[in-house]
Amino acid sequence: MKSISLILLAAGNSTRFGLSAKKQWLYQYDKPLWLFVLEHLQSIYRFENIIVVANPQEITLMRSFSSVTFVPGGSSRQESLSNALKHTQSDFVIVNDVARSCVPKELLLKLIEHAKALHCVVPALKVSDTCYFDGAPIEREKLLRIQTPQLSCTTTLKELLKTAEEFSDESTLFFNAGKCVEFIEGSTDAHKLTYKDDLRLLRCLQTPINLPRNGFGIDIHSFEENKPMVLAGIPIESPFGFKAHSDGDVAIHALIDALLGASGLGDIGELFPDNDPAFKN
Template identity: 30%
Template structure:
């Protein structure tokens, strides 16, 4: 069994932000979720343990519960120091775990291939750390700031995470550090104190740690660079429903006051139906009728906003996430402008994308056709989706 510990309880004081840095959005999803998805995409990993601040445990649990397909996980309360957080996580690590990896949750660009290499190294050498060669010359100085030594650059490496260990060795290292009152800067330093040699595995300079605001800019650029042109796909959706008496008018998950509502098996939210069809079309996965047939009683009266979340999960299972949405509602009445902002907010929240990635408009047909005669409402939607490098395949 391979267990991964992700310490995520740090305050990130250098971010100049009141929000925990692992909650900061990066390409439309929190930094923490990028890390969790990367490890979940590694076939050798069995389970995850996230150490969160006591005040943020509930937030992290809710965040993880909203992500489909991730490996089995649990959240523990972290400590005032990174080392204490990992010690708490070790207390709940399964006894069957043979290899334990520790990874800074604030390193969201780690790749599954690197994780696999670390697991192999841990099994062979018992202790391994991901690292990159130092590019710059390093100087050792005295207390007055004068150079006392210039270490050979070829012998200097910068440590990263994950670091991977034989489970028994890591447990022993933490127990010894606890008895000695020793506080290390990484897990390898604790293992080294036992006399165990740590094998370095070359990582990547793109495996950046989010520490300062500049790191977010760097990570965004690296993620954008990693998305190839053929990773972007487009789909179009169209839907129409008849206006009838005795039904609520639901558009974009918002109840709009009106004398008529839309007729349909579900809540007949014509806007969300068009968007869902566009999402499925972009991924070449059919339409909503195929996935949620109106002959199935479980979908009678169901919220289309709820089904939007299910469509998000469906395209995610094929490696896609929504990039942006442009939709138009065609209705003579009622006036929809006061409700469009809430519609956009509903859609963005359900799809876990930025609100500025969603555009909803409303227009009339100047009295022409079924919409102009107030017999029904139609909606058009164009959606772009993109391959998500971190999403579960």
């Protein structure tokens, strides 16, 4: 039986999305999009293991939602994927972007059915529109729109990732190395969420739940002599301040904890730990 792992890439910054929120954190009913996608794929196939690539600043928060393996993303898709592959020894690996939020069950099972040694299997769609390249029309019959998820032989993918050349997906990496890339019929349902207007094209997405949320925050610090006193963001004349890694502003910190708690985002200690020099003072 084929052993297959799943890697979900969810470390992006959503620079083209056009909304203030990152797309992986858009809520689908009562869960963020990355978790919605993860649970959907989990429900289709029993993967040997699952690795989620997360933004280093968000990885602690993501771990509070799920017990799968989380790894920090890198500066490129190549580096992020290499980080994830260190955690699997399966025969094959399926890589999906969180932006491919509505992958049909039939498409995922078809990928798995076509798994072959040394191969990369990718879904592709034909192009129906007239296309121009560099100011001139080209034969659309020769064009394919490549989608994710993509299935690759794990050992081959690990070896190919050692190249310094950048790539946009696994199929490009395999093709440039002279390896076999097999195409299967893709699905319009697996549309990629890149821009905010794409949201209306993704039929599987759900409206966020509309319930009141409550949060409670508390913060306590002892005093420290010869340190500035800041309370609720206002400097106060005092021979002592709050002993803390930061300014120790108990009022602001309690308010932040209340807001984070109401949002289901942990607490200030998780997001800004006092053992990280970046947050000192």
